[in-house]
Amino acid sequence: MVAGETSGDLLAGLLLDGFRARWPGLRSVGIGGPQMALRGFTAWWPSGKLAVRGYVEVLRHYREIVGIRAQLRQKLLAEPPDVFIGVDAPDFNLDLEADLKAAGIRTVHFISPSVWAWRAERVEKIRRSVDHVLCIFPFEPALLAQHGIAATYVGHPLASMIPLQADQAAAREKLGLRPDDLVLALLPGSRQSEIQYLAERFFRAAALVRRAQPAIKIIVPAVPALLAQIEQAARVAGVLDQVQIVSGQSHTVLAACDLTLIASGTATLEAALYKRPMVIAYNMNWLSWRIMRRKKLQPWVGLPNILCQDFVVPELLQNAATPEALAEAVLQWIAAKISAPEKIRAVEQRFTKLHEELRRDTARIATDAIQNILEG
Known part of the structure; x- marks a missing residue:
C-alpha cells in the first residue's frame, strides 16, 4: 500500500481494519503513516514524504520523490505482493501501478482521481494502470465504466466513522x-x-x-x-x-x-x-x-x-x-x-x-x- 498524506493514512487505516478481519495473517507494507501503523502496517517510508501539492512545490522535492518510487518499485518487483493498493496520491501511484500491472501484479486504486472535476486526461492513465478502482462517490463507477475501467462504489469511510449527529x-x-x-x-x-x-x-x-x-x-x-x-x-x-x-x-x-x-x-x-x-x-x-x-x-x-x-x-x-x-x-x-x-x-x-x-x-x-x- 502507498498512502501519501494525512487523509490517505486515515482512509488506508480504515481499509486495513476490514482487511485484517478477513485475512488475520495479512502482511501490509509500503508507504504509510501512524493510522496504518496502528493496524500493523510496516512503513518503509513515512507518508509525509509524499505530502506535497502543486506543480512548483513538487518540483522542489522531485528528485527525492522519484527516488523513493524507484526504490519501492524495485522492492515490489523483487518480492511481488498479492495486490498493490494505491491510496489517493495519483501522481505518485498511477505510474507505479502501471509498472506493477505490466509485471502481472494486481493493482487497485482507492479513491478515483477527480477526473470529473479537473485533469480529465488522466482517465487513460487510470485505465492503463489499475485493475480496479474503489470509488468513494456514487456517480464515479458509471463514469469510469464508459472508459473501460472496472470500479466499485464503496462509500466514503469518513461517512461511517463520523456520527450523523455529533455530540x-x-x-x-x-x-x-x-x-x-x-x-x-x-x-x-x-x-x-x-x-x-x-x-x-x-x-x-x-x-x-x-x-x-x-x-x-x-x-x-x-x-x-x-x-x-x-x-x-x-x-x-x-x-x-x-x-x-x-x-x-x-x-x-x-x-x-x-x-x-x-x-x-x-x-x-x-x-x-x-x-x-x-x-x-x-x-x-x-x-x-x-x-x-x-x-x-x-x-x-x-x-x-x-x-x-x-x-x-x-x-x-x-x-x-x-x-x-x-x-x-x-x-x-x-x-x-x-x-x-x-x-x-x-x-x-x-x-x-x-x-x-x-x-x-x-x-x-x-x-x-x-x-x-x-x-x-
Whole structure:
C-alpha cells in the first residue's frame, strides 16, 4: 500500500481494519503513516514524504520523490505482493501501478482521481494502470465504466466513522469550552506548503473576526509535525495568545465548533459531515495556481460544493483569499447564526443528506471487491 498524506493514512487505516478481519495473517507494507501503523502496517517510508501539492512545490522535492518510487518499485518487483493498493496520491501511484500491472501484479486504486472535476486526461492513465478502482462517490463507477475501467462504489469511510449527529457538548467539554461559547475552528491544512501559504492569512482573518466578536473562541487543530510552524504563523500574526492550538484532534474540534475557516481538501468533507457552516479557502504558488486553474472542469473547488453541485458554502481562492475577505465571510455566517438561523439549518440539511448518501460499510465492500480480484 502507498498512502501519501494525512487523509490517505486515515482512509488506508480504515481499509486495513476490514482487511485484517478477513485475512488475520495479512502482511501490509509500503508507504504509510501512524493510522496504518496502528493496524500493523510496516512503513518503509513515512507518508509525509509524499505530502506535497502543486506543480512548483513538487518540483522542489522531485528528485527525492522519484527516488523513493524507484526504490519501492524495485522492492515490489523483487518480492511481488498479492495486490498493490494505491491510496489517493495519483501522481505518485498511477505510474507505479502501471509498472506493477505490466509485471502481472494486481493493482487497485482507492479513491478515483477527480477526473470529473479537473485533469480529465488522466482517465487513460487510470485505465492503463489499475485493475480496479474503489470509488468513494456514487456517480464515479458509471463514469469510469464508459472508459473501460472496472470500479466499485464503496462509500466514503469518513461517512461511517463520523456520527450523523455529533455530540457537540462532549467535544466542547473535552477541549475546555463552555456550552454557550461561540467557537470558530481554523484548519489551514495538513501539508507544509499549505501552512506556508494559508496559516498566517487565516490567523490575520481570525484577528479581524475577534475584533468584531471579542468573545469568540478560536481553536486550531494542528498536525503534530506542523505544530511549531503553525504556532509561528500565529505569533507573526500577533494572535498566539488569542487562539487555542491543539495537537491533532481535528474531528473533536469540528464537532465542537459553530463554524470553520478551512483549507480546501478532504477536511472540507469532514466539516460537511459534521454539518458545519464553513468558508473554504486556498492559496498556493502563483504558477501552480495558473496551471491548475486551466485544468479545472467545474466551477467549484471545495468537495461539499462539488458533491452538492452548488455553492452551498463560500469559496475564496488565491488572490481572493485575503484576511479581510475571509473575515467578512466568517462574520456573515455568524450574523446568520444570530439573525437568520434558517440559513444555517438549510446547510445542515444539505450536509445531512450528503452524509446519508456517502454512508456505506466501506471496509467490507472494499474487502469483498479485493477478494474478487484475488480470485480471478
